[in-house]
Amino acid sequence: MNTSIIVLLVLSALMAIIVVIINNKIIVKKNQVAQAYGSIEIYLKKRFDLLPNLAAMVKKYMEHEKEILLKVTELRSQVESASDEKEKIEASNQMTKVLGGLNIVIENYPELKADKQFLHLQYEVSEMEDQISAARRAYNASVTRYNNQIQLFPSNLIAGIRKDEKELLLEIPKSDQKEVNLNQLLNS
Template sequence: MTTLIVVGVIVVLLLFVVVGAYNRLVALDQTANQSFADIDVQLKQRQDLIPNLIETVKGYAAHEKGTLDAVIQARNAATSANSVNDKVQAENMLTGALGKLFALSEAYPDLKANTNFLQMQADLSDIENKLAAARRFFNNAVSEFNAIRRQFPTVLFAGMVGFGTDKPFFDVGKGERATMNAAPPTVNFQA
């Protein structure tokens, strides 16, 4: 009789551990999904700003068609990306293309002084700051999910209940990382 009670208590304790670990995985998965949705909102705002930015630049630098086309293609790829990995890759391409577009503005003083261009540049900068914060929150949520998924006893059953793989991080990508490791730009006020 006491053996049956001990076995029953052990089974109930194991059940509590498994249910608790599963519920923790579900909560962390939901947090990661919500934080990615927050990134999506910021990405959509950035993508919506780009057509107006391109039209403004066209008015001053229409013969820079290659740069403008690269931004348009990168934006189209970003809007059609679905998975986290596809979005990361597309957004990194878009960031690079926008960098070239803003570098182009240096060659056109009238464009650089245009109030619409300056406002869109400020709006884009604000969105980029919000995106950076949203990415940090997402990557933290993914890190926590991945760590719990790999911990004992969760690792024993995570795959069986649909949590068998790590979630991917939203990182800056190899090209962006190389740019960040390059020498900082020089500022020249003599122009």
């Protein structure tokens, strides 16, 4: 066999191996993004399972604060009925704002703050918010690794052939990063 043919076959095999390795890396990164998003959904589901208990406890002490309970219920159903990731994330962010505002309202009810069941429930909600925050950070890290993978050479060539698109990071808009004004939130 001719030496140039052997060299050509070896280079072709080497290129095929490189393409397969790069393709597999892209698939791994894409699956990590999906897994990270799945974790967020699990925590959101867990949070929404806790909300009826929180709402019942708060309702017991604050019958006249029905607007908050209605807003929590409305946002909960928005998240459950959301058809895509962006809608779920947006409703989840609104829910985070309402729950933060709920803590402000609770400050006006010392008998509620002292109730052991409520304290336990409040701890669970706080813990859940921390877990959701951690899951969001993990998701953003996965998205960043995936986006880097599909944008850097030579992976971008394979990603272009695969028609892989850049994933969006979960970002909290600057307007949502300020102190929560519960009255404004409930009257909007």
